[in-house]
Amino acid sequence: MVPFDNSRVLIKGAFILTIAATITKVLSAVYRVPFQNIVGDIGFYIYQQVYPIYGLAIALTTYGFPVIISKLVAEAETTKEMDSRQIAHTSFLLLGIFGLFTFLLVFFGSNFIAGWMGDRQLTPLIKIVSFSFLLVPFISTIRGYFQGKGNMIPTAISQVQEQLIRVIFILLLATVLVKNGSSLYKVGSGTVLSSIIGSLAALLTLFIFYSRHKSSNVKLTTSSVTFIAKNLLIQGTAICISGALLILLQFVDSLNIYSLLIKSGVEIDQAKELKGIFDRGQPLIQLGTVVATSFSLTLVPALTSSRTSIRETNFFDKIGLAIKISVIVGLGAAVGIICIMEPTNIMLFSNNDGTSVLQVFSIAILFGSMILTMSGILQGIGCMKDSAKYVLIGVLVKYLGNYIFIPKYETMGASFSTIIALFLILVLCIYKLKKMGIPLLSYLFYAKIIVSAFFMAFILYLWTAVFSYFNLTSRGWSTINALGGVMVGGIVYIFMVRGLKLLNEKELESIPFGKYFIHTKKN
Template sequence: MQMQAKATNQLFKGAFILTLAALFGKVLSAAYRVPLQNMIGDMGYYIYQQIYPIIGIAFMLALYGFPAAISRFIAAEKNQYFTKMIIRKIFILLLLFHLALFVFFFLGSPYLAKIMGDPLLITPIRHSGWVFLFVPFVALLRGMFQGNLLMGPTAASQVSEQLVRVIVIILAAYMIYQSNLSLYKIGDGAVIAAVGGLSAAFFCLLLSYKKLTFQKTEKEPVRYLFILKHVIGFGILISMNHMLLLFLQLADAFTMVPRLLIAGYSPMESMEMKGILDRGQPLIQFATVLGSSLALTLIPRIAKQKDDSRNESVSSYVEASLKFSIYISVGATVGLIWLFRDVNQLLFLNDDGTTSLQVLALTILFTSLALTTAAVLQGLGYMKQTALFIFIGLVTKVILNYVLIASFGMIGAASATVLSVGIVAFFNCWLLRKVLKRRKLFSFSRGPLYVAAASMLLFLAGYEFIFGDPFDTVSRGYLALYVMGAVAIGAILYFIVLIVAKGFTKEELESMKIPKILLRNK
């Protein structure tokens, strides 16, 4: 019993370490795109974003999908599957699967570039296939460590991977900018950065390889078909559950430029418009991390008690997760929409596409809700259903892009993203309410939320009235101070109003270490 408790504590500690590493990676992944766009412009950023979803799939497979599937597989039956023979079989299947992906992108690059509406993307797409050949080595080692409850090496490899990838891509962009090279070289730079990141992760994992202890013999032979189902199949399923935003970017990569061309825009205009809309991705990613990260810390507790979905503690954890997610994402969405013209000018040096980006900002609310509800459902064992809902969202996005972009341009693409994520969130909420057997999923009062959002908007309006519109200022530094001041004070005010308006329970406030002066009337 004591050993089981120790293993459980080790598991939760490891999960916390991986969560911190994942948050660091997501924030860094969002942050580097701003200087990247500043150096290569909207056209160069468009090229990068056409290749990024392909490379992103490789990273999702290497970071989430296959490591989780492998760890789950080898940890079964007290690690009876953790033998060198079985690990060798897993590696062979991983290698064959990723070799097939390499061949698909390498040979299919002309056709894929044609669908994207840009034949100059053939070479970057072809080169992106090489990234998949590095995935099996990293995914296998991560899965082996996680299967033995050794999360530290995986977390360290993730941090080193992100750092190397970001440094290399920024250096590549700087070289292209300084040497006046073709902007399409940024696609090759993205591939080199990805390969460098995976290589760094691999060597980082190798440093801890001696910590692994293999079983000496197999209890019974394990067939390749069995491994194919439980590692490859399950790994793909897990990966899909982490690819919501990536799939939406992939849909835009294949449909936006062709539909803009049909709408009558020139090739250059279409590509630049795609690059402008992609400015919203780092902001959405950063705000979504804020909106879902606090909520997701409660998921291990939900998973621990998943055997009884009617358990009162499960329901309370779910409600707390949803409440935190909605509170943070609503505040981020409302604030970003109001400030987007200034944020656009500050980060990307002009206000092009502000209206479309303001529409796209609504994605933050639905994405945070979709990710939080999906994580809860996965913790309760409904992984296949959440993957299906994401696939439905992808199909919806493609259809809406075809319908809306030709008529409404960038705003059509932004609206398609919002509606698609909204559908995923709706299905997740529907299933979660059904699983928990609750008449209402959101039982907490929304009054404090409305009051807090309105208070923040009034503050932002007054802030702009007092300090004036900084948009026409020649100083980027002044604009930065203006935006940071608005964000910081607005966020503090928003949460103070939520607390005073009794938007949180006493237990929730105590768990957040809220100052006692704000708890007097609770």
């Protein structure tokens, strides 16, 4: 009975973290819309140039180090071979060295990084964001410690609190600074500072939780330090790389889109504006992938327990269902947003600039959803290094792709390189899963899902054509067009998915709210 109970605790904890992650990612995506409306495309460009550096720090304190620390703590609680406090203290010391080194590297290399990006005025912003790495050892260690003991509440509360305070401060400071006539780079510095404030608030909450635990003298041994360092360095980094896929791609774009546009002859202000318009796609991609992975990755934590079970088919069923959900939701979101991109662009950002670029970029929703799900599966079956390796290969392809396509196609070239990189990562993930003998989805499933998406696209084409015919293109009418398109497209797509029986009743019962579709069908 013990393995069963542990499995249930694991799944419950993963569900709590999934809810928290979903809330934070939705907040992270949604606030960018009013922020862009406040600062404009150039202001948005300034912020988005520096954001990926902060995003990497967040990935370290969310996806990477806490996961490995929690694993070590959980094993220590079971085997009693090492004290959990010893693991926490050792991890903190090791991550303290890492955090200090990274801070110094980014802070004193800020001018070099800004020069690499092609905009020296970003130097002060990069210096500010470098301080986020000093918080990595504190946040990672405490989150990992509690997660290892099966308590996901401190992590969940701190994640939501961090994002909420960050978003509030960013919007307030941006509004005040813009009204006072501050330069957009000063506004950018204020928004970056807001992110540090959010992290400090999360750390304070974690300290309060941690202070309730009795402290004890901890003796560090060479063997324990070596063991923990090896796990943090190798496994923690691998998990972080896999989870930070979209952030890494954004970082590549920050490094060379603007500079390549300038080198290709685009005027400075126009290049900044083009990059800012391109970055409009980031919240859309983030929301699209959140929806898909929130449903599918709740199933992944159960893979380890299923893998050791006698019922091997149950293990394969869970993998198949996770991939199914990522494809169904990812394809639906990608095709839907492509079809209503123009009114959505006007609704959110007041004009339709860059619509075609954003439509191509939106294909990333499908590929990104599938990759993040498959990466989670590979981690669940012990292949985290392979997942990280594929992401790094994709990031390299993205970097080189920008150099090939941007000089000729400008930001459309950046969209091309993103899609090519993601497609390559997806192919590598599929190849690895097949090589391990894991059965994937049938050709019939893909045929049915393509038919479903095509029918939805056709209905949305008719829907948007009505607005175009009567020239209803103002921001108000575009809002009705976009939101109505979401509802119409969603209903049609769900109807097709149910009608073609892409998910059976057992699979529907396994996903959130799936039982309501079964109930509706039976009645």
